[in-house]
Amino acid sequence: METLDRSGIDALLTALRERGFTVLGPTVRDRAIVYDELRSTADLPVGVTDEQAAGSYRLTHRGDDALFGYTVGPHSWKRWLHPPLVRLLRITPEEGGQGFTADSSDPGARRWAFVGVRACELAAIGIQDRVFLDGPAVDPVYDARRRGVFVVAVNCAQAGGTCFCASMDAGPRAREGFDLALTEVVDDDRHYFLVEDGSPEGREVLAALPSRLATADEVKTADRILESAASSMGRSLEMDGLPEILGRGYDSPRWEKVATRCLSCTNCTMVCPTCFCSTVEDVNDLADGAAERWRRWDSCFTTEFSYLHGGSVRTSVSSRYRQWLTHKLGTWIEQFGSPGCVGCGRCITWCPVGIDLTEEAAALRESDRALHA
Numbered sequence: 001m002e003t004l005d006r007s008g009i010d011a012l013l014t015a016l017r018e019r020g021f022t023v024l025g026p027t028v029r030d031r032a033i034v035y036d037e038l039r040s041t042a043d044l045p046v047g048v049t050d051e052q053a054a055g056s057y058r059l060t061h062r063g064d065d066a067l068f069g070y071t072v073g074p075h076s077w078k079r080w081l082h083p084p085l086v087r088l089l090r091i092t093p094e095e096g097g098q099g100f101t102a103d104s105s106d107p108g109a110r111r112w113a114f115v116g117v118r119a120c121e122l123a124a125i126g127i128q129d130r131v132f133l134d135g136p137a138v139d140p141v142y143d144a145r146r147r148g149v150f151v152v153a154v155n156c157a158q159a160g161g162t163c164f165c166a167s168m169d170a171g172p173r174a175r176e177g178f179d180l181a182l183t184e185v186v187d188d189d190r191h192y193f194l195v196e197d198g199s200p201e202g203r204e205v206l207a208a209l210p211s212r213l214a215t216a217d218e219v220k221t222a223d224r225i226l227e228s229a230a231s232s233m234g235r236s237l238e239m240d241g242l243p244e245i246l247g248r249g250y251d252s253p254r255w256e257k258v259a260t261r262c263l264s265c266t267n268c269t270m271v272c273p274t275c276f277c278s279t280v281e282d283v284n285d286l287a288d289g290a291a292e293r294w295r296r297w298d299s300c301f302t303t304e305f306s307y308l309h310g311g312s313v314r315t316s317v318s319s320r321y322r323q324w325l326t327h328k329l330g331t332w333i334e335q336f337g338s339p340g341c342v343g344c345g346r347c348i349t350w351c352p353v354g355i356d357l358t359e360e361a362a363a364l365r366e367s368d369r370a371l372h373a
C-alpha cells in the first residue's frame with residue numbers, strides 16, 4: 001500500500017492523459033454530482049457532499065477540501081459503457097443506386113479512464129460484464145467501450161443516506177476489478193490518499209506518481225474509516241430466501257399497494273447501474289435515402305416494453321413493479337448468477353415518491369412469513 005498526497009491526484013490525472021486515456025470522473029453540474037470529462041482536480045466536487053433520502057437529493061458543503069467526499073449521484077458508469085442512445089448501424093445508398101454501404105462503427109467509443117468508481121459501481125460493472133460479454137451473444141457496443149478501461153476506484157469514506165451495499169457484499173471497500181483503488185483521508189492537518197494497485201497497468205501508473213510506502217498508522221486510519229462507513233449504513237437488504245419468497249409472492253397484495261404510489265416513471269431503471277433493457281428504432285432519411293438503427297434505454301415500467309403481438313402483457317403498474325423487483329432480486333440470479341442489485345440506493349433516492357425496494361422486499365418477506373408460517 002502506498003500513500004499519495006493531495007497534489008498526487010493532479011499527477012495521477014496527468015499520467016492517465018499522457019497514456020492516452022480520456023479521463024472521466026465526478027463533477028458538479030445541475031446541482032448534482034455527475035460523471036464527465038475531467039481536465040484537472042479543479043473539476044472534481046471539491047468540498048461538496050450529497051445528502052440523500054428516499055425521494056430526495058441535495059448537495060451541501062462539507063467544510064473541508066475532500067475531493068471524493070460524497071457517495072453516488074444520478075449517473076452511473078453504464079451511461080458510458082451502455083449509453084442511453086447509440087447508433088448501431090447506418091446504411092447509405094451508393095452513387096448510382098447500385099448498392100449500399102453499411103457502417104456499424106461506434107463514434108462514441110474512447111480509451112477511457114474512470115476515476116472515482118465506487119465499490120458498488122465496480123460490482124455493477126461486473127454484473128453488466130456478465131450480461132453483455134459472458135452470454136452466448138457478446139454485445140459489440142459494450143465490448144468495444146469496456147475493453148481497456150482503466151479503473152481508479154475510490155473507497156467510500158461515508159455511507160450515503162440510501163446506501164445498503166454492505167448487506168449486498170458490494171462495498172464500501174473495492175476488492176477487485178480496479179487498476180488503482182484510493183482511500184481518501186482528510187485529517188485536521190493532513191489530506192492524503194492510501195493507494196492500492198490491482199493490475200500490472202495500475203502498478204505502472206502508480207510507479208510514475210510521487211507516492212511513498214504507507215505507514216502502519218495510515219493503513220489503520222483508512223481501515224477505520226471504511227469500517228465506520230460500513231457500520232453506519234441505515235438500510236440493509238436480506239437476500240436469504242428472497243428469490244423463493246418473490247416466486248411464491250406472485251399474488252401478494254403488496255404489489256397493488258406499491259402500485260398506488262408508483263408513477264411508472266422509469267426513473268429507478270434509468271439510474272440503476274445494472275438495469276440494461278433497451279429498445280431498437282429504425283429511422284430513414286428521405287433526403288439522402290440513408291437508414292439508421294439506434295438503440296436507446298428502455299424500461300420494464302413502460303407498457304410498450306412488454307408489447308407482444310398486438311398488446312402489452314403488463315398493462316397494470318402492479319405487474320410492472322412486480323416484474324422489476326422479481327427480476328432484480330430473484331430471477332436475475334438464475335440468469336446471471338447474482339442479484340441485479342448492488343445496494344447503491346439510487347432507485348430509492350431518485351424515485352419521485354420515495355419507494356424503497358428494501359422496504360418492499362421486507363414487506364413481502366413479512367407477508368410470506370404470515371402466510372406460510
Ligand code: SF4
Pocket residue numbers: 268271272273274275328340341342343344345346347348357
Ligand atoms: S436496484 Fe436500486 S439499489 Fe439496487 S443497484 Fe439498482 S439502483 Fe442501486
Ligand code: SF4
Pocket residue numbers: 261262263264265266267268269301347350351352353354355
Ligand atoms: S418505483 Fe419510483 S422511480 Fe420506479 S417507476 Fe415507480 S415511481 Fe418511478
